[in-house]
Amino acid sequence: MGTMTINVMVVDDSAVVRQVLSEVLEQSPGIKVIGTATDPIMAMEKMKAQWPDVIVLDVEMPRMDGITFLKQLMQTRPTPVVICSSLTQKGTETTMQAMAAGAIEVVAKPTSGVRQFLQDSGNTLVNAVKAASMARMNRVRSLPSTPSISDARPKLSADVILEAASPGNAAMVQTTExxxxxxxxxxGTQALEAILTTLPRTCPGLAIVQHMPEKFTASFADRLNRLSQIEVKEAEDRDRILPGRALIAPGGKHMMIKRSGAFYQVEVVDGPLVSRHKPSVDVLFRSAAKFAGKNALGIIMTGMGDDGAKGLKEMHDAGAGTIAQDEESCVVFGMPKEAIKLGAADEVMALDKIAQAICRLR
Known part of the structure; x- marks a missing residue:
């Protein structure tokens, strides 16, 4: 038997964007675009005949905006939604509202022709749709507010950014930090919101990788900062990791933890995709293993694929505490599952217990 076909509805008021997205998706085996619509009202009419497995949705449209549509959808018939949004400031802020309303993934809207979009972002869109099709929508609805890759590019490890720690690394000596x-x-956007909004200002400093396109991470961090007691910001090179502060890796860059004297800071660097992602969880976790060791806690959460699994094992082997989110509370039980398979997780934990575990790290 062949693999199941993922039926997709594309909703966008731009005819050009509808054409580009449809062509990109139709070129991927296992994905079929069953319809397009200029706005959510037209989409609802078309979906009466055949309901899609995944909806690719713009957020700024006439007659009904994407957020209103999303909220109605989640109340009546929860369906995986991939937001396709512009990189403008307004667009990214609106996208964050859509993610809070239940959208599963976000991709940048094409700003050029089909050929350029295929080269730049085609795989990102395809993988976002595949990941969304695997989402457990009951978990999305109960939260408070990438993807299995099939492209032909080589899958690089964290070695291309940072060498693994050697036994007896002096930087792993325990400190009070x-x-x-x-x-x-x-x-992850909803899972992180569930955790960060409950943390007190006395919590340990956090370094976070959330797979998200360039430009969107700043709006994501700003939104969480407004909702949380702790400071949440998009990381900048050499930002210190401080108690009561969460640093989120900028989209399109890798982020590493580095030791500077008695304290820790982040290094934000460019480079190739690692585990087919940038930022990569494997890069973050390897740096934590190498420069923090037993002074760190590593947590791998909901997500498709295996980015971070090997890195969490390195943290575990370096003496760090390690946690994998449990299957029941994950939207997609991919990354944690792979980490558990490697023996990387000291504990497997429900989402609503993770904030308490962070606070116990004193």
Missing amino acids: RIVAIGTSTG
């Missing part, structure tokens, strides 16, 4: 490294992907 405690830090937390978190990695997540599909479903």
Whole structure:
């Protein structure tokens, strides 16, 4: 038997964007675009005949905006939604509202022709749709507010950014500083909101990788900062990891933890995709293993694929505490599952217990 076909509805008021997205998706085996619509009202009419497995949705449209549509959808018939949004400031802020309303993934809207979009972002869109099709929508609805890759590019390891720690690394000597490294992907925006909004200002400093496109991470961090007691910001090179502060890796860059004297800071660097992602959880976790060791706690959460699994094992082997989110509370039980398979997780934990575990790291 062949693999199941993922039926997709594309909703966008731009005819050009509808054409580009449809062509990109139709070129991927296992994905079929069953319809397009200029706005949510037209989409609802078309979906009466055949309901899609995944909806690719713009957020700024006439007659009904994407957020209103999303909220109605989640109340009546929860369906995986991939937001396709512009990189403008307004667009990214609106996208964050859509993610809070239940969207599963976000991709940048094409700003050029089909050929350029295929080269730049085609795989990202395809993988976002595949990841969304695996989402457990009951988990999305109960939260408070990438993807299995099939392209032909080589899958690089964290070696291309940072060498692994050697036994007896002096930087792993225990200090009073405690830090937390978190990695997540599909479903992670809501999972991170559930955790960060409950943390007190006395919590250890956090370094976070959430798979998200360039430009969107700043709006994501700003939104969480407004909702949380702790400071949440998009990381900048040499930002210190401080108690009561969460640093989120910028989209399109890798983020590493580095030791500077008695304290820790982040290094933000460019480079190739690692585990087919940038930022990569494997890069963050390897740096935590190498420069923090037993002073760190590593947490791998909801997401498709295996980015972070090997890195969490390195943290475990370096003496760090390690946690994998449990299957029941994950939107997509991919990354944690792979980490558990490697023996990387000291504990497997429900989402609503993770904030308490972070606070115990003193």
